[in-house]
Amino acid sequence: MKSVLTGAAVTLGLLLASIGSAQASTPNTDASTASHQPTPQARQHGIDKAGDAYMGWLQNTTTSAAPAVMAPAASVEGIDVSSHQGNVNWASQWSAGKRFAYVKATEGNYYTNPYFAQQYNGSYNVGMIRGAYHFATPNDSSGANQATYFLAHGGGWSRDGKTLPGALDIEYNPYGATCYGLSASAMVSWIRDFLNTYKARTGRDPVIYTNLDWWSRCTGNSTAFNSTNPLWVARYASAPGTLPGGWPFHTIWQYSSTPIDQDRFNGDQSRLVALANG
Known part of the structure; x- marks a missing residue:
């Protein structure tokens, strides 16, 4: 025994x-x-854990929520989505007049959107021109590291007329210090590192998504990228307003989050296709 x-x-x-x-x-x-605990303010905006950050999460408290003006003739309507939207009814969005979409692919170097395939492929399958975006967390790793992570998880580009260049979502930090603990010069260097890495791998200059307040505070309103990278400006108001960084014009304007993030391309469909084709 x-x-x-x-x-x-x-x-x-x-x-x-x-x-x-x-x-x-x-x-x-x-x-x-453990290292990305959302701030109380972020929790109020639905960011409960690492990876939950989304485009324009703080816009409702920093800009006017006035309705957008009627779209000019030379514009194209679109949306942007993340895991918060889950499986999107793309046929319904197409019927509502949306012709392009940006889909969150990654955050930092630790998160991939579990709904990415449904959202990215679904928008393409109904006829939309679509692209992927990366929510940057510059305090975690280098710009090159996060660009590489983004490219490895859906952020690539191909000249098929239906794929937009990847977008760098650089905005308020939902997990801590607004500027991620970086000085303005260090932030500009981080952004440049990301952009250069992406371009070296794809041949395309990424779109930069930001807003006037954050860009002014955290990059010193840098003008380093206004002749190379298309600007996607966030402002929930009746007009895009003063643009950050000396950009002479915006390429995309995120103007509302109701009932889903609403975006407007600054040009007609042929110009949108041109952006996709590079």
């Missing part, structure tokens, strides 16, 4: 050791959650 018990104890010990070893060799998937 003693030998049976001893054998069982040894077996159990080996089993527990095996489990412990497996746990030790498994990446700590909670690491990003």
Whole structure:
């Protein structure tokens, strides 16, 4: 009886050791959650955990919520989505007149959108021109690292007339200090690192999504990118207003989040196709 018990104890010990070893060799998937606790303000905007950040999450409290003006003739309506929208009814969005979409692919170097395939492929399949965006967290890793992560998880580009260049979503930090603890010059260097890496891999200059307030505060209103990278400006108001960084014009304007993030391309369909084709 003693030998049976001893054998069982040894077996159990080996089993527990095996489990412990497996746990030790498994990446700590909670690491990003521990270091990315949303601020109380972010939680008020539906950001409950790492990866929940989305375009314009703080716009409702920093800009007017006035309705947008009637679209000019030379414009194209679109939307942007993230995991918050889940599986999107793309046929319905097409019927509502939306002709392009940007889909969140990644955040930092730790998160991929679980709905990306449905959203990215679904918008394409109904006829929309679509692109992917990356929510930057510059305090986590280099711009090159995050651009590489983005490219590896849906952020690529192809000259098929239906794929927009990737977009860098650089805005308020939902997990801490507004400017991610970086000086203005360090932030500009981080952005340049991301943009250069993306262009070296794809041949395209990424779109930059931002807003006047954040860009002014966190980059010193840098003019470093206004002749190379298309501007996607966020302002929930009746007009795009003063543009950040000396950009002479905006390419896309995010003007509302109701009932879903609403975007307007500054040009007609042929110009949208031209942007896709590069």
